[in-house]
Amino acid sequence: MSWSQRVGAALDERRRQQRWRQRTLLSVNRAGWLQHDGRRYRNFASNDYLGLSDDARIIAAWQQGAARYGVGAGASGHVTGYAQPHGELEAELAQWLSYPRALLFNSGYAANQAAIGALAAVGDRILADKLAHASLLEAASLSPATLRRFAHNQATSLQRLLAAPCAGETLVVTEGVFSMDGDSAPLAELHTLTQQAGGWLLVDDAHGIGVQGEQGRGSCWRQRIRPELLVITFGKAFGVSGAALLCDEPTADYLLQFARHLIYSTAMPPAQAEALRAALRAVQQGDDLRGRLAANIVRFRQGAQQLGLPLLPSATAIQPLLVGDEGKALAFSDYLRQRGCWVTAIRPPTVPPGTARLRITLTARHAAHDIDNLLEALYDAPGK
Structure with missing residues (x-):
């Protein structure tokens, strides 16, 4: 067979298989709403949980950073790409989360x-939760270590x-909040068991941080x-993009020597690091936003329960509605768009066969109506 x-x-x-993926070109994309082909939709597919992607303070910080440092880093951080905003952001993240060190990456995947x-x-x-993110499972399967998966x-x-x-050594891998089910890992139990076995625990908290x-x-x-x-990402509650890994001093030094994604990638723009510093302050001061998000989650779940909708048991901003059949999930999503609600159908291989769903995400920007x-x-x- 040819290429x-x-x-x-x-x-x-x-x-x-009705698993065809395609991108949609949007003219406007905000936390609470988006626009496509001239029509405005309520956005229930965004991970911008606190609505910070269009926060004026963060935008201003990025603009000021771009005026001072330009729009790109120009090189790997190991060459000339490591600027003052990078170092300041790493230090602030480490202090905030009580770790000795933080290292910046261009994405959580990286x-x-x-x-x-x-x-x-x-x-x-490597012992990984069966539903851990693709970036974790792929990295484990490509590594020379043996991968085993434990029940979710x-x-x-x-x-x-x-x-x-x-x-050899044992690395246990899980997520804090699972991106497709919206449930939380029993981290305290997992950490205790891992420590008793002399292993290390890696937690990807992309959907919990902030x-x-x-x-x-x-x-x-x-x-x-x-x-x-601990891996945290900035494309969800922080409203920007990028990621950081938090660890102790020797591990940080080791990764600076041997982590190829860090060594051989151009660093994130310093202006982006400035925007992330502003986003960090907004997250730290965001109790009102978190309160609004929590109220929206309660309102949605109570309403769904009254209507008998088959939601998965999630107390987070990720509210999956299990459909099962892939074609049915696509039709459900299309109908919601006709009603002005943008909700994405998630199908295998992103989720296990037979568990196609609508992945509904709530944000602090959603109003009760x-x-x-x-x-x-x-x-x-x-036909629901």
């Missing part, structure tokens, strides 16, 4: 890949895997643990 035949066959199969790729060696094992959020399942002998815990410090802070490796309109549309949907 062209292989590509064509894969595309045909993806269409046949941070997860870099940490696992640099640390894992032959003879080691089941500490007893992890305990059984930890009981097996291992010649939203949970005191000052939005995240899932680990809320459950009173400090994992050996936005949520009520969504509930009405969900209730009226044909």
Whole structure:
């Protein structure tokens, strides 16, 4: 089979399975609403949980940073790309989350890949939650370590895997809040078991940071643990983009020497780091925003319960409505758009077969009438 035949066959199969993915060109994209083809929609697909992506303070910080430092870093941080805003942001993040060090990355995907790729060696094992993010599972499967997966959020399942002998080191991998189910990991239990086995715990808290815990410090802070490796991202509650990995001093120095994603990538623009410093302050001072988000979650879940909608048991901003069939999920999403609500259908391979869903996300920018309109549309949907 030629390259062209292989590509064509894969595309045909993806269409046949109703798993075809396509991008939508938007003219406006805000936390609470977006615009497509001249029509405005209520946005229930954004991860901008606190609505900071268009916060005037953060925009001004980026503009001032661009005026001072330009619009790009120009090189890897190991060459000339490491500027004062990068160092200040790393120090502020480390202090905020009570870690010795923080290292900046261009994305959470890169941070997860870099940490696992640099640390894992032959003879080691990586024990990952079955529903962990693709960046974590891919990094583990590509590493020389052995990958084993424990049942989702089941500490007893992890305990059984930890009981097996291992010649090398053990890295346990999970998320704080799971991106597709919206549920939270039992981090305290997982951390205790990992420590008892002499291993390290890596927590990807992309969907918990900024939203949970005191000052939005995240899932680990809320459950009173400090994992050996903590990855936070800035494309959700921070409203910007990028990521950071928090760890101890020797590990940070090790990653600076051996993490290829860090060494061989152009650093994030210094202006972006300035914007992230402003976003950090907004997150720290964002109790009112977190309160509004919490109230919106309660309103939506109470309404959904009254209407008998099959939501998964999530107390977070991610509210998945289980549909099952992939074609049905697409039709459901299309109907909601006709009603002015933008909700994305999530299908395999992003989620397990038979668990296609609408991934509804709530933000602090949604008003009560936005949520009520969504509930009405969900209730009226044909064939639900």
